[in-house]
Amino acid sequence: MRPRDRLRIAMQKSGRLTEPALELLKRCGLTFRQSRDKLFCFGEGEPVDLLLVRDDDIPGLIAQGVCELGIVGRNVLDEFRVTTGRDSEPLAELRPLGFGRCRLSIAVPQEFDYSEPAQLSGRRIATSYPGLLGAWLREHGVEAGVVTLAGSVEIAPKLGTADAICDLVQSGGTLVANQLREVDVLLESEAVLAGPQALPADERGDLIELLLKRLDGVIQVRE
Numbered sequence: 603m604r605p606r607d608r609l610r611i612a613m614q615k616s617g618r619l620t621e622p623a624l625e626l627l628k629r630c631g632l633t634f635r636q637s638r639d640k641l642f643c644f645g646e647g648e649p650v651d652l653l654l655v656r657d658d659d660i661p662g663l664i665a666q667g668v669c670e671l672g673i674v675g676r677n678v679l680d681e682f683r684v685t686t687g688r689d690s691e692p693l694a695e696l697r698p699l700g701f702g703r704c705r706l707s708i709a710v711p712q713e714f715d716y717s718e719p720a721q722l723s724g725r726r727i728a729t730s731y732p733g734l735l736g737a738w739l740r741e742h743g744v745e746a747g748v749v750t751l752a753g754s755v756e757i758a759p760k761l762g763t764a765d766a767i768c769d770l771v772q773s774g775g776t777l778v779a780n781q782l783r784e785v786d787v788l789l790e791s792e793a794v795l796a797g798p799q800a801l802p803a804d805e806r807g808d809l810i811e812l813l814l815k816r817l818d819g820v821i822q823v824r825e
């Protein structure tokens with residue numbers, strides 16, 4: 603593939619990270635000719651374009667070289683890193699961004715008297731993060747069944763398809779509404795800027811360094 607001379611940043615098309623991510627890019631001096639339905643937004647000032655995609659697709663797009671940077675939850679980035687082998691381009695968390703804070707946690711039904719991971723042995727746990735959950739279970743020497751669901755994970759105990767869940771908790775509202783209790787935290791997450799481990803050795807690499815500098819300024823001002 604011929605190297606591009608414009609930089610591409612991928613971010614979530616619609617969801618909790620969308621508004622704060624756009625706001626952050628604006629404060630870094632990036633503006634886009636935008637219509638909400640356009641999934642490719644042309645950058646007006648700097649030669650930086652925006653891709654609006656599913657958050658789960660962002661690490662793969664960077665690994666394939668379709669885009670150079672992505673704004674994505676650490677949970678999604680780390681899940682990609684634990685599930686892809688060494689043959690894929692290694693990705694780095696270039697900066698934590700300070701918004702979209704949440705936790706990847708184990709939660710159980712109210713009547714489950716949980717005090718330690720060992721109690722999950724032989725149980726079924728529903729999650730959208732089989733890689734991160736699998737690593738955590740191995741680390742604790744627990745053998746459990748992992749039931750992978752793409753969403754609405756909190757419904758699984760009620761349906762009898764799982765004894766516990768491992769999912770994101772932000773306000774805790776979804777857990778309460780489904781009579782579940784958070785009992786262990788696997789990962790503290792927030793939005794991060796993800797990119798390749800090694801920056802491209804052309805103008806795009808210089809552009810990334812410029813953006814990182816601006817980003818550090820914006821984040822410092824906000825703190």
Ligand code: PRP
Pocket residue numbers: 752753754755756769770771772773774775776777
């Ligand atoms: C996310 C997450 C939890 C919920 C946590 O789901 O998977 O279910 O939000 O937020 P809370 O603690 O503030 O309730 P989302 O709404 O993104 O839907 P999905 O699980 O179907 O992707």
Ligand code: ZN
Pocket residue numbers: 657658
């Ligand atoms: Zn998602």
Ligand code: MG
Pocket residue numbers: 753754755756769
């Ligand atoms: Mg959910």
